[in-house]
Amino acid sequence: MRRAVEVAVGLxxxxxxALKAADPVxxxxxxxxxxxxxxxxxxxxxxxxxxxxxxxxxALLAGWFARGAAALAAALSVAFLAAVGGAAVRGLDVxxxxxxxxxxxxxxxxxxxxLDLALLAGAVYAWxxxxxxxxxxxxxxxxxxxxx
Amino acid sequence: xxxxxxxxxxxxxxxxxxxxxxxxxxxxxxxDLPQMVLALEAQAPVLLWRAAxxxxxxxxxxxxxxxxxxxRRQRPAGAVHVPxxxxxxxxxxxxxGRQVDAVVVVAxxxxxxxxxxxxxVREWGVTEVATRRGGFEAWRxxxxxxxxxxxx
Numbered sequence: 001m002r003r004a005v006e007v008a009v010g011l012x013x014x015x016x017x018a019l020k021a022a023d024p025v026x027x028x029x030x031x032x033x034x035x036x037x038x039x040x041x042x043x044x045x046x047x048x049x050x051x052x053x054x055x056x057x058x059a060l061l062a063g064w065f066a067r068g069a070a071a072l073a074a075a076l077s078v079a080f081l082a083a084v085g086g087a088a089v090r091g092l093d094v095x096x097x098x099x100x101x102x103x104x105x106x107x108x109x110x111x112x113x114x115l116d117l118a119l120l121a122g123a124v125y126a127w128x129x130x131x132x133x134x135x136x137x138x139x140x141x142x143x144x145x146x147x148x
Numbered sequence: 149x150x151x152x153x154x155x156x157x158x159x160x161x162x163x164x165x166x167x168x169x170x171x172x173x174x175x176x177x178x179x180d181l182p183q184m185v186l187a188l189e190a191q192a193p194v195l196l197w198r199a200a201x202x203x204x205x206x207x208x209x210x211x212x213x214x215x216x217x218x219x220r221r222q223r224p225a226g227a228v229h230v231p232x233x234x235x236x237x238x239x240x241x242x243x244x245g246r247q248v249d250a251v252v253v254v255a256x257x258x259x260x261x262x263x264x265x266x267x268x269v270r271e272w273g274v275t276e277v278a279t280r281r282g283g284f285e286a287w288r289x290x291x292x293x294x295x296x297x298x299x300x
Contacts, residue, residue: 024169024175028184039191040185059158065155067150067154068154075155091195091198092196093281
């Protein structure tokens with residue numbers, strides 16, 4: 001079950017990263033449209049995000065760095081949720097930009113927030129399955145590993 | 149602490165991956181960055197209008213970005229026609245002698261509406277510019293006034 005969740009979340013992140021990487025300029029403009037960051041920072045984030053999403057997705061799929069990947073996936077989901085929720089609260093008309101130009105035609109809204117929530121839940125579940133907060137207290141849980 | 153290091157390592161690996169994918173693809177180079185920053189700085193946020201915002205009042209201009217025949221058939225009451233497809237939109241000036249502090253854009257496609265809204269911000273200097281998914285259908289569904297026939 002935990003593995004299935006990791007694979008599902010990993011696939012979403014890998015798809016998001018790969019599709020954004022196909023057009024990094026568009027990705028940067030999508031980040032900028034949320035009007036959260038100054039243009040330079042939005043540009044940096046837009047150019048950096050596709051690779052990070054792809055790396056997180058690949059790590060979750062392959063099971064490398066499992067807890068770090070789950071934690072980073074959760075952090076990214078929180079950031080996306082804040083961006084989408086903030087845009088909704090401020091009444092901004094923005095496109096999601098979640099999956100780059102291919103699926104970029106849909107607008108940010110409650111369905112996007114729901115997707116982010118699902119990703120967050122999946123990432124937290126995967127993180128807990130891999131030892132969770134215990135991992136921060138000591139390496140014992142990590143070295144013993146969870147029961148498959 | 150280990151997961152934190154793992155997360156940091158992944159973030160760095162991702163940055164390297166981003167750099168490789170853009171550099172190898174040759175799509176974006178460091179030389180393009182100043183141009184991109186300028187382009188982003190010219191962007192302005194576009195708002196979503198609600199029925200109350202779009203109700204007729206002084207200072208509000210409704211801009212119809214749809215095709216000419218659709219505009220002639222039926223349009224938001226008092227809407228000014230600035231077709232999205234117009235080759236030279238420079239020719240469309242802010243109506244003279246009108247104080248405009250907000251603009252609502254009605255168009256067929258959300259992306260077209262946003263593009264027109266950006267154009268309004270740039271060319272007319274109005275910063276309160278709002279669009280909505282559904283365009284003219286949303287306008288009618290909200291019970292806002294329309295008019296028909298030849299534009300005045």
